[in-house]
Amino acid sequence: MPLALVAIGVGATAGADEGREVAAASTERYALRAELGPELDTNAHRTELVNVAGTTNPPIVSSPLARAVLAASLSDVVGAGHQVAMSATLAAKVFEKADARDEDVGIAESTLLWRAPLGASAALTLAGAYYEAFQREAAAPVYSYDRRDFRSLTPTLRLAAAVADHVELGVGGGYRLFVFKPDRSFDFQAPTATLDLRWARETADGAADWEATVRAGYERRAFDGHPFVEPASCSHQTCPPVSGDGARVDHFVTSSLDIARTGRVLVGAGYALHVNRSNSFGETVIRHFLTAHFAAALPLELFVALRAELLFARYGDQVVVAEDTVGRTFVSIEDENRNSVRVDLSRNLGDRLQLIARYTFYSNELGAGDVTYRRQTALLSLAFTLEK
Numbered sequence: 581m582p583l584a585l586v587a588i589g590v591g592a593t594a595g596a597d598e599g600r601e602v603a604a605a606s607t608e609r610y611a612l613r614a615e616l617g618p619e620l621d622t623n624a625h626r627t628e629l630v631n632v633a634g635t636t637n638p639p640i641v642s643s644p645l646a647r648a649v650l651a652a653s654l655s656d657v658v659g660a661g662h663q664v665a666m667s668a669t670l671a672a673k674v675f676e677k678a679d680a681r682d683e684d685v686g687i688a689e690s691t692l693l694w695r696a697p698l699g700a701s702a703a704l705t706l707a708g709a710y711y712e713a714f715q716r717e718a719a720a721p722v723y724s725y726d727r728r729d730f731r732s733l734t735p736t737l738r739l740a741a742a743v744a745d746h747v748e749l750g751v752g753g754g755y756r757l758f759v760f761k762p763d764r765s766f767d768f769q770a771p772t773a774t775l776d777l778r779w780a781r782e783t784a785d786g787a788a789d790w791e792a793t794v795r796a797g798y799e800r801r802a803f804d805g806h807p808f809v810e811p812a813s814c815s816h817q818t819c820p821p822v823s824g825d826g827a828r829v830d831h832f833v834t835s836s837l838d839i840a841r842t843g844r845v846l847v848g849a850g851y852a853l854h855v856n857r858s859n860s861f862g863e864t865v866i867r868h869f870l871t872a873h874f875a876a877a878l879p880l881e882l883f884v885a886l887r888a889e890l891l892f893a894r895y896g897d898q899v900v901v902a903e904d905t906v907g908r909t910f911v912s913i914e915d916e917n918r919n920s921v922r923v924d925l926s927r928n929l930g931d932r933l934q935l936i937a938r939y940t941f942y943s944n945e946l947g948a949g950d951v952t953y954r955r956q957t958a959l960l961s962l963a964f965t966l967e968k
Contacts, residue, residue, distance in 0.1 A: 607657035610968050615649040617936070617961025619673070622954075624680035625726070628944065629952040643677035647959065660697070667691040682718035685728060687711075702741035705752075709734045731759040736772070750776045756799060765805025768830075773798045788843030796835045803828040807860035810897070821861040830858040838871075846875040857896075864896030867917070885924040891917065918942045918953065934963045 622642045629637045649671040657663050671687040693707040715729035736754030743749045752774040760766035776795040783790065807828040808821035833855045840848030852869040868891070875885040922940040929935055937960050944953035 608654075608968070609656070610654040611652065612966045613649070613651045613963060615647075615936070615961050615963040617647060617959055619645050619647050619957060619959040619961075621645060621675075621680075622956040623942075624675060624677075624683045626953075626955060631950045631952060641677065641679045643675045643680035645673050645675040645680075647671075647673045647961065662697070663693075663695040665691070665693040665695075682716050684716040686714040688714075698739075698741075702739065705736075705738045705740070707736050707738070709736075727762040729761045731761070733757045734772070736774075738774070746779055746781045748778045750774070750778070756801075758801075763805075765803065767804040768801040770799040770801040770832075783843075788841055790839075790841050792837070792839045794835075794837050797833070799830075799832040801830040801832055803830070803860075807858070808862065810861050824860075826859075828858065828860045828863075830856055830860070830863060832856050836869075840873075844876070846873070848873045862895070862897050866894045866896075868892045881927055883924075883926045885926075887920075887922045889918075889920045891919050918944060918955075929962075932965050934965070936961045936963055 620642070621644075622640075624641045624643045624645075625638070627638055627640050629640075649669065651667075651669040653665075653667055655663065655665040667690055669687065669689040671689075672685065674684050675681050689709075689711045691707065691709045693705060695703050695705045697703050710731075710733050712731040713728050715727055718727070734754055734756045736752055738750055738752030740748055740750035752772075754772045754774075756768075756770040756772055758768050758770070774795065774797045776793060778791070778793045780789065780791040782788070805828055806826065807824045809824035811819055811822050834852065836850060836852035838848065838850035840846065848871075850869075850871040852871070854865075854867040854869070856863060856865050858864045870890040871888065873885070873887040875883070878884055920940060920942045922938065925937045927935050938958070940957045942953070942955040944951055
């Protein structure tokens with residue numbers, strides 16, 4: 581399963597009488613989830629094929645693998661409406677073929693959150709997020725930018741308030757510390773800012789909920805390494821950039837709009853814009869994302885969920901086709917920045933056991949030119965959940 585952030589909370593309350601203890605116990609929530617299963621990856625190295633005469637492409641490696649996820653959550657309401665939460669996730673995937681074992685990876689992820697009410701219609705949230713990937717070392721020749729081996733730490737503070745009926749406005753800020761372990765010149769620090777507006781409302785008959793969210797975000801990424809610049813003596817597609825003077829700085833801006841209707845059937849659509857302005861050659865890019873998702877119950881106690889994403893990218897510089905590293909966002913090891921279609925089919929085998937089948941197809945982004953990319957994954961797993 582794609583490794584997503586699992587919200588986990590922890591809290592404690594104390595009371596002098598039995599009534600307060602009962603009230604405190606009723607707010608406590610916890611969950612423990614374990615998932616294990618085999619998967620097939622038809623392009624383990626996420627290899628792109630360059631369709632240019634004279635280019636030698638590396639082989640595409642297809643391999644089975646084992647995937648495991650363990651996640652836990654605990655949350656509570658303490659004091660006068662204060663909410664506390666923590667999360668922790670451990671995950672790993674191990675490939676069967678020797679040619680793909682340098683793609684073995686482990687994940688450690690955790691979050692901590694405290695939400696304090698400010699009057700009847702506002703709240704202040706202090707949170708921290710940690711995400712780290714550990715990838716097996718690879719034998720040469722392997723480009724460092726092809727590795728998914730990094731650490732991200734982000735503390736944030738967010739203020740949210742109701743500004744109208746069914747409408748909430750949130751504004752936040754924070755700081756991101758990023759470490760790219762294979763090449764420390766890609767380490768960066770970035771102050772962050774976010775703005776979001778959320779509208780939610782139940783239909784008149786109570787059969788469904790509508791929700792719409794508009795978000796915007798900004799990161800100023802100051803890298804430890806130098807920017808790359810185009811060689812003065814060469815300005816065509818076969819000339820790689822060279823290291824320049826000073827420090828690399830990226831201005832990464834995101835915005836999105838998501839609309840969803842949840843009832844007997846869940847239907848949603850969204851649009852996102854990612855703009856990365858950089859003083860490093862090949863790193864300035866504008867990406868447009870269109871998404872659609874659907875979920876519903878089927879006969880035989882089956883559930884289906886579908887998600888599709890269409891991506892169009894426009895680069896600020898002519899891309900060196902042999903080194904297509906443009907616009908990396910370092911979101912997670914599962915983030916493809918590709919066109920994709922994913923289908924999930926699941927069935928409960930009991931109160932706590934679930935069987936999950938997932939198929940995902942990836943292709944290269946629109947406007948990729950002479951580069952071809954295809955990847956398919958198929959997963960079959962069992963998930964055990966214990967929750968309150």
